[in-house]
Amino acid sequence: MQLRQLAGAALVNGIAEALAGDGPLAPVCDPRLEPALGLGQPVTEPDAALVVPTSGTTSTPKAVVLSASAIRFAAEATHARLGGPGDWVCALPTQHVAGLMTIARAVVAGTQVHFVRPDLADLPHVNVRSYVSLVAAQLHQALNAPELVARLAGYQAILLGGSAANPELLDRARTAGLRVVTTYGASETCGGCVYDGLPLDGVGVELDDERILLRGPMAFSGYRLRPDLTAQVLHGEVVTTADRGRIVDGHLEVLGRLDDVIISGGEKVDLAWAQRACDAAFGGPDAGGPVLLAVPDPRWGQRVVAVATSAITLEELRERVGDVLGRAAVPKELRQVPSMAYTSLGKIDRAALLRVWQEGVHGDVG
Secondary structure: OOOEEEOOOHHHHHHHHHHOOOOOEEEOOOOOOHHHHOOOOOOOOOOEEEEEEOOOOOOOOOEEEEEHHHHHHHHHHHHHHHOOOOEEEEOOOOOOHHHHHHHHHHHHHOOOEEEOOOOOOOOOOOOOOEEEEEEHHHHHHHOOOHHHHHHHOOOOEEEEEOOOOOHHHHHHHHHOOOOEEEEEEEHHHOEEEEEOOEEOOOOEEEEEOOEEEEEOOOOOOEEOOOHHHHHHHEEOOEEEEEEEEEEEOOEEEEEEEHHHEEEEOOEEEEHHHHHHHHHHHHOOHHHOOOEEEEEEEOOOEEEEEEEEOOOOOHHHHHHHHHHHHOOOOOOOEEEEOOOOOEOOOOOEOHHHHHHHHHHOOOOEEO
């Protein structure tokens, strides 16, 4: 069947039609992602409903094919976990799975979808069960606006995904009376399928060494026109992720991506762990804290460096986290940048920051 594209409010009826078997659709997206959709070529996967591009921040952009049955399962499992169907607010880009699934959940449940600005300035007051999906940067901004916090407090749940949530951010939100539910998943699993560390009913979490495997009916049908990639990642209903994790007291704790672990001067450095230590000390990138990067180095192989939007110095960074990080993980250089780079889903865009680093001048070296 041929693939069609829709955007904005038109996706509501479009997704309903796709779930009813009227043919798959894809969201209108960034031109950089569009080649992955394979427009003009037929979609051959059975029961295909959505073709969704991935962000492409860490690899060549690709697109996943999601079946109607996988989407329905994911939507129904979400409502079962959260307390029942409700209206949904779409405050995320609809070119990615997180935004699309806010629409799909409402379509499956027969409830309403409200589209709002990313800054939530037009977030509606609610008097019926309602849900909203956000990323950390949106929640951080919202917590600085008391009137917006009051509106968010009326929501049955605020799903928070896109990246690992800073514990301090979660504490602030919950102290303010917000019902925040952290989510973990991927485009390949119809978005989040592990809530607050526990898989949704019918979803399985397994570890292969530290690599996270996700199993269940929410698994994607394959990568669009890429059977080679599909064979590497999808095995029946098991999706092999590129993330590391561990199980603590029965809950999944996501440690970071597998490629976050680098070798610097012969020592293994876990960049995700080091970033969490910096976030705890400085409040995270949204508060001006440093973002750690790994850059090529002729002596060390790779070395850890940092960028920040605030006026912190390398000496200050080392004083506050040097003992925790150790010799290999502590940044060797710090540069100030005018603004932090984020993807459309609120993740730190390390690929963009690396480009800025390569084009920039030296900063505080030590």
